[in-house]
Amino acid sequence: MNSPLRIALIGAGNMGQQHYRHLQTLSEATLCAVADPGPQAVGLAAEWGVRHFVDHRQMLELVRPDAVIVANPNNQHVSTALDCLAAGVPVLLEKPVGVHLDEVRELVAAVKRSGVPVLVGHHRRHNPLIVRAHELVQSGALGRLITVTALFQLRKPDSYFEIPWRREPGAGMLLTNLIHDLDLLRHLCGEVRSVQAITDNSVRGFANEDSAAVLLQFEGGTLGTLNGSDAVAAPWSWELDSGENPVYPRQADQPCYLLAGTAGALSIPQLKRWHYAADQVDAGWHKPLLMVEESYSGDDALCLQLQHFVRVARREVEPLVSAADAARTLALVEAIREAAATGRACTPALIEA
Ligand SMILES: NC(=O)c1ccc[n+]([C@@H]2O[C@H](COP(=O)([O-])OP(=O)(O)OC[C@H]3O[C@@H](n4cnc5c(N)ncnc54)[C@H](O)[C@@H]3O)[C@@H](O)[C@H]2O)c1
The missing domain is CATH 3.30.360.10 (Dihydrodipicolinate Reductase; domain 2)
Structure with a gap:
């Protein structure tokens, strides 16, 4: 029997707290730390009985979690996920995978290079x-x-x-x-x-x-x-x-x-x-x-997503929504923006797996 997967939470706002509530219902995983510079995070970490960090890089170094959930603001998703991959830690990354396709391509390449899995939180697919x-x-x-x-x-x-x-x-x-x-x-x-x-x-x-x-x-x-x-x-x-x-x-x-x-x-x-x-x-x-x-x-899609993530982090299954897959959805959003701005028909950018 595996010991519970030690998961750290980066970003303990509205969505991070929802992930925490679901994590509490699982026997196969446990929260091990919170990284969030916001004013409410110290109190939440104390209430949840785990260490608090302002900086997720320090948390990665000192706690060495088995996996992380990233639920910080959108414009930090890619840089945070890259830090986790560099530390060899699998990531459940909230959607959107990033805010620009250029940065997301960098993430897709880093996943491929490192072999460390990223699951993107398009949770409806688990419903x-x-x-x-x-x-x-x-x-x-x-x-x-x-x-x-x-x-x-x-x-x-x-x-x-x-x-x-x-x-x-x-x-x-x-x-x-x-x-x-x-x-x-x-x-x-x-x-x-x-x-x-x-x-x-x-x-x-x-x-x-x-x-x-x-x-x-x-x-x-x-x-x-x-x-x-x-x-x-x-x-x-x-x-x-x-x-x-x-x-x-x-x-x-x-x-x-x-x-x-x-x-x-x-x-x-x-x-x-x-x-x-x-x-x-x-x-x-x-x-x-x-x-x-x-x-x-x-059944609850967020809970099912978390159960799936535990298996992804243990390398038992491939992520249902990989970074490359989520990048294709972001490419579609960008094509829609371009189409609206130009009045022309647009094709979503190609993303290699
Ligand atoms: N899957 C869904 O249906 C769904 C729903 C809501 C939000 N989200 C996603 O979840 C993410 C968070 O959204 P939210 O509604 O919880 O926002 P929020 O503002 O409630 O929470 C964001 C948290 O991130 C923290 N934060 C800011 N900078 C940070 C940093 N450098 N390191 C760590 N934490 C940092 C903030 O202090 C805050 O606690 C967003 O990417 C959003 O798109 C997904």
Whole structure:
């Protein structure tokens, strides 16, 4: 029997504390240190019974953890992960993997060079609901996937924007929120060949977009739209519909992703699958469309991600979302930004594994 994996936490804010709560439920891992220069971190480390460090490099040197969770601000992700790789320590790195593709390429190269694994925190992929949806698409139950419609339609309260970085260039809905939807679209529908996009900031007038309309053409031929706004009083988003995070009152009846293929269609998160009877003659819009609710066994995606990370750190499995994989999602975000700025169709940059 392995002794518990000693995991250090770098960044003990909102997300770091969520990781800590899940870590507490696992027998196969234990928290060994906290590195965070913020004012609340000393007290948290004391409450959690571990050593506190202001500087993660000092923590790596003195504590020598078996693995780390990095949940500090986005613009520090790559440099922090590089320090961990240099110390030979596997990383669960919160999303986004970085803020610019150039720095992320450096990280991808360092992972390859060092052989030390990095798992990126696109946790929705660990959600059993998404695992089932992926299986259904892969099984051919929908036939050839022709269209996908994705919605991120909700309202963030004005107080959300009182924190200065959330109003500044580089933050914003695309990198903070739509990156999750785009990662799932890649996961479910394949790589994206080309995007077109329009963004708008006319509701709040900040540097970042309030709304975005994105057209996607996937390599397999699927066509998609992602319609996003964080300034609308609406119920259509993974956040509100999936029930994954209880801080958002749930709109369980509302879909956020609609996948349609030649043989069937699927709504997410309801997992309602629509199809014609196998013996239906001349199947089409005059004939009854049948619906089945696909079953799956629900579980907490963040907890499953952490269990997976323990196995990644022990080199038992490859990361479900590697740095190179997450870099492709970031490349997609960058292509959307470029498409919105230029009015042209853009192709996401190629990322070698
Ligand atoms: N997976 C998800 O769904 C999800 C949700 C929310 C946030 N996140 C990600 O988690 C990360 C943190 O977001 P948050 O909402 O917890 O932010 P936060 O502001 O609540 O926490 C960030 C923490 O990092 C600390 N910090 C700052 N500089 C540091 C440094 N040099 N070393 C160590 N710690 C440092 C801050 O003191 C703070 O405690 C972000 O990358 C964000 O994108 C992911």
